[in-house]
Amino acid sequence: MRVHVADHPLITHKLTVLRDVDTPSPVFRALVEELMTLLAYEGTRGVRVEPIDIVTPVSPTTGVRIADPKPLIVPILRAGLGMLEGMVKLLPSAEVGFLGMARNEETLEPTTYAERLPDDLSDRQCFVLDPMLATGGSLAAAIEFLLKRGATDVTAICILAAPEGLAFVEEQLHGQDVTIVLGALDERLNEQGYIVPGLGDAGDRLYGTV
Ligand code: PRP
Ligand code: URA
Numbered sequence: 001m002r003v004h005v006a007d008h009p010l011i012t013h014k015l016t017v018l019r020d021v022d023t024p025s026p027v028f029r030a031l032v033e034e035l036m037t038l039l040a041y042e043g044t045r046g047v048r049v050e051p052i053d054i055v056t057p058v059s060p061t062t063g064v065r066i067a068d069p070k071p072l073i074v075p076i077l078r079a080g081l082g083m084l085e086g087m088v089k090l091l092p093s094a095e096v097g098f099l100g101m102a103r104n105e106e107t108l109e110p111t112t113y114a115e116r117l118p119d120d121l122s123d124r125q126c127f128v129l130d131p132m133l134a135t136g137g138s139l140a141a142a143i144e145f146l147l148k149r150g151a152t153d154v155t156a157i158c159i160l161a162a163p164e165g166l167a168f169v170e171e172q173l174h175g176q177d178v179t180i181v182l183g184a185l186d187e188r189l190n191e192q193g194y195i196v197p198g199l200g201d202a203g204d205r206l207y208g209t210v
Contacts, residue, residue: 001170002179006042011035011183015159019199028205029082032131035159035183036086043157043181044091047071048125066093069124072151076101076130076142077114079202083129083157094127099145101138108193110138112145122150131202133158133182134195136165140172153177160198162189 017023018031048071049064070093075084077100088094100114118124126146133139133156143154154177161182169180186195199205 001173001176003166003170003182004042004179005182005185006039008038011038014038015183018159019197021200023205025205025208032082032159032202032206033086036083036129036157037090039157039159039181039183040087040090043127043155043179046125046153046155046179047091066091070095071125071127072097072118072121073127073129074099074117074142074146076128076138079131079206080129082202082206083131083159087127087129087157091127099142101142103134103138103193105192108135108137110141112141115145117146117149120150121146122152124151126151126154128154128156130156131159132195132198133161133165133169133180134189135162135193136168136172139165140169143169143173143176143178147173147176153179155179155181157181159183159202160195161185162195163187164189165195 014031014035048067050067051062052065054061054063073087073094073096075081077098097117101110101112103110128142130139139156146154186198188196190196
């Protein structure tokens with residue numbers, strides 16, 4: 001498993017505003033989308049392309065296009081939905097599938113409550129979007145699900161992670177072709193399983209408490 005922590009002053013600046021408890025939902029949503037576009041640039045470094053011949057106004061040349069089968073973007077509902085628009089802006093030809101997962105706030109165990117994905121993911125490159133990697137339970141389960149369906153390589157893009165959760169995902173997915181791209185690696189998890197300093201509950205801050 002490869003881990004890449006984005007290191008860019010613009011990302012750190014936007015993350016600072018995102019973390020601020022006084023940042024209202026509309027600004028929070030806009031920032032998640034902007035951050036996603038910046039992280040998508042890092043996260044798609046390994047996207048598969050194939051050569052294509054074109055003609056410029058001056059001469060023939062060879063370029064590249066996104067290869068088939070098209071990449072699959074999988075936002076984890078609910079909070080991952082806030083990252084989707086930023087990702088499809090950069091990769092408009094990708095397909096989008098959905099996984100709905102919720103963490104039990106007492107046991108911290110994830111459950112999957114919705115799934116809308118192709119039955120066969122053989123040879124597909126998948127990009128999983130979830131802003132928070134806390135205990136790592138949700139992300140590890142989501143990636144395992146995609147690998148079992150035949151996905152060849154999976155890149156997960158998260159805004160924040162806790163070291164404990166990252167270690168858990170690494171242990172669960174040892175030896176698999178998985179890349180994790182992070183906006184920042186925070187200090188730790190607290191007793192309630194929240195990332196410290198973190199940004200609170202990403203889903204609630206995006207969409208309100210339900
Ligand atoms: C949050 C977050 C991740 C998960 C991370 O979702 O978006 O999916 O928690 O926690 P973990 O690493 O400990 O599994 P939540 O379950 O709160 O659902 P939501 O997106 O609907 O708010
Ligand atoms: N889920 C969140 O939204 N935030 C955390 O800090 C941990 C899990």
